[in-house]
Amino acid sequence: MRALSGILAAGVLAALAGCGEKPATKTEAGGAAKPAASAPSPLTAAGWPKRKPGLWTQTVEIKDRDFSPSFRFCIDAATDAKLGLDSQGMDTRCAKGQMTRTADGGWTVTSACDMGPAGKAQSTVRVSGDFNSRYLMEIDSVTTGATQAAMNGQHRMTITAEWSGACPADWAAGDVEMPGGRRMNLLTKAVSGGG
Template sequence: MKIRLPALALCAAIGGALAGPAFALDMPARKPGLWEIHSGDASGKTPAATMQQCIDAASDKAMQERGQGMAQALGKDACSQDVRAQSGNQITIDSVCKIGTTTATTHTVISGDFNSAYRMDRKASYNPPLMGRSESNTTMEAKWIGPCKADQRPGDMVMPNGTKMNMLDAMAARKK
């Protein structure tokens, strides 16, 4: 089974998620509806954030495919190590990847059922530092909170400041 982290998880992990192969993992599809995602960095350098996202099967799949495209942008030879293991509802990924001139070494643990909740813990070190950071310790927790609200459509994301944007519209605009 391939493992792919939903693209939303990448957005939610803000800053600490630059870690290569987790972009191209094939995770189970998330339950359609409204998801609340809380992310933060234990260092305090990236403030914690909570956002909501409305998905259906098609929008979840499209965002996963977008995540794969981001991984491919790093290049096929970007990672010298990419070890993945799955045991029950827990997936572990250890990787060593190049991001420009920086080597990112990461350990990621993803767990949950993707119907009611999932969690990602990622520890990364960067040599030389990436964007001024030599390490990050990111946690992201997501939980299904029910059907999407009446004014929401699949792909809608409500950011921590209350701004609503549609990820599918944003992805389509980037293709133009």
């Protein structure tokens, strides 16, 4: 994923939010973002928080769905730069959105994505936390025009990530462990383990 990376990687996998599972996008070409009424200052890509290197455990909750999958992922400074909270901006299907710092110290990102047959999604992502021990992503999106009717409508997802310590010795930065134990590296796409 760069879509999965949003959600698992950052929230790695920067996201499932409707934008093909990408929660947010970068600011416009000049780095400027129009501040929202509740935001004291705009946030440029350089202002995104960096997560503490190591192993993170991320739990995804989707409104009105009776499951909460958990993922573990390993990052270092280099992979966080490539797969960080702003990595979803690499998706060319998404128009570059507005990123703003909120009065409570969090961030809000808006995006618009054209996913072809999967429809068009308008998303708002709120990110908060200290990024050393925990962070939270709340993703609200509305999808229209999807060929599968169930994909259309309003969707809400919450991603909670907690730092779990150092990465296991046999893991590489970029590795994500899915439910069931299968592991994939988001940078190399190599798959191992699980069933």
